[in-house]
Amino acid sequence: MKLYQTYASPFPTRVRLAIYAKGLDVEIIEPPGFHASTEAKGDYLKINPIGRVPTLVLDDGRALPESEVICEYLEDAFPEPALRPADAWGRARMRLLSRICDFYVVMAMVPLFNLSGRSRRHWTPEVVEGAATKVAEALGYLEAYIGEDGYAVGRALTQADGAIVPQLVLAAEWIPTVFGTPDPLPALPKLAAYWRAIQADPIAARLIRETRDAIAGVAAQAQEQAKAQAEAAV
Ligand SMILES: N[C@@H](CCC(=O)N[C@@H](CS)C(=O)NCC(=O)O)C(=O)O
Incomplete structure (x- = not known):
């Protein structure tokens, strides 16, 4: 899997927590055009038309935006260790x-x-x-x-x-x-x-x-x- 994200943005942080805690093999990629950068977002908009970080891209190419949705997906796909309380x-x-x-x-x-x-x-x-x-x-x-x-x-x-x-x-x-x-x-x-x-x-x-x-x-x-x-x- 790949995670398009930036370290300065608060939203991808919750996805990295899931990746680190679950020990997932995910390539971290910083797309162009964020924060103080003056570059254009370019092809990143083809991966995520919303144009925000993070985006998780699965090994078969399917792409998922929105940090909370990504965390829920990772939780369902890789349940251990659980990052949701049991009750x-x-x-x-x-x-x-x-x-x-x-x-x-x-x-x-x-x-x-x-x-x-x-x-x-x-x-x-x-x-x-x-x-x-x-x-x-x-x-x-x-x-x-x-x-x-x-x-x-x-x-x-x-x-x-x-x-x-x-x-x-x-x-x-x-x-x-x-x-x-x-x-x-x-x-x-x-x-x-x-x-x-x-x-x-x-x-x-x-x-x-x-x-x-x-x-x-x-x-x-x-x-x-x-x-x-x-x-x-x-
Ligand atoms: N609801 C989105 C919010 C993501 C978001 O707003 N990310 C900011 C970075 S903090 C972003 O990509 N903004 C667009 C930009 O910087 O051009 C999520 O939870 O993933």
């Missing part, structure tokens, strides 16, 4: 936490993703503080449902950890560092305890490391571009 309520909580990430946390971060690609004179305090407040509110929804045994749900990795971990790298590290906004975690004790505990899990730690490294790479690339643009404008 119905646990599964519902896993899906709820993932959905909060996709619908509320990511959406709250979008204005800051957009700002990060623009020059600092567009970073008005009202926009930055307004977005950071919305991110903290969305993290509060995770706080309401996050598990208290070291994992998002229960006592083992589930798909929900793959959804939450990259969001916390962005919300608790990247946003405060880049925009100078307060760390949201001290006001969210359950989520803060989860964040400390999950870093002890080797697969989660690998995902966190990959996300941090990729975000630093995208930031460096964006800085280079901004510098080149400023020099060209002189």
Whole structure:
């Protein structure tokens, strides 16, 4: 199988969690045209007409977009080790936490993703503080449902950890560092305890490391571009 993805995007992270945990043989491919890249997406749109990452391509060429759908497929096709809790309520909580990430946390971060690609004179305090407040509110929804045994749900990795971990790298590290906004975690004790505990899990730690490294790479690339643009404008 092949996984088209980027390490800086939070969505493919949950798919990599499944790949690492299940020990699957998957070639990782970074398609052109994402993040600070100025390349066109080119043939990638033939693989995934939605034009987003991730996409899983099976050995027979069938292609599947959408991270949650891919994780469910991998779970059904490769059930061991299970990354869904065994009980119905646990599964519902896993899906709820993932959905909060996709619908509320990511959406709250979008204005800051957009700002990060623009020059600092567009970073008005009202926009930055307004977005950071919305991110903290969305993290509060995770706080309401996050598990208290070291994992998002229960006592083992589930798909929900793959959804939450990259969001916390962005919300608790990247946003405060880049925009100078307060760390949201001290006001969210359950989520803060989860964040400390999950870093002890080797697969989660690998995902966190990959996300941090990729975000630093995208930031460096964006800085280079901004510098080149400023020099060209002189
Ligand atoms: N609902 C999709 C969302 C995927 C998504 O939005 N990925 C972003 C990267 S964070 C993307 O590919 N955006 C288009 C782009 O960067 O051009 C999923 O869960 O896979």
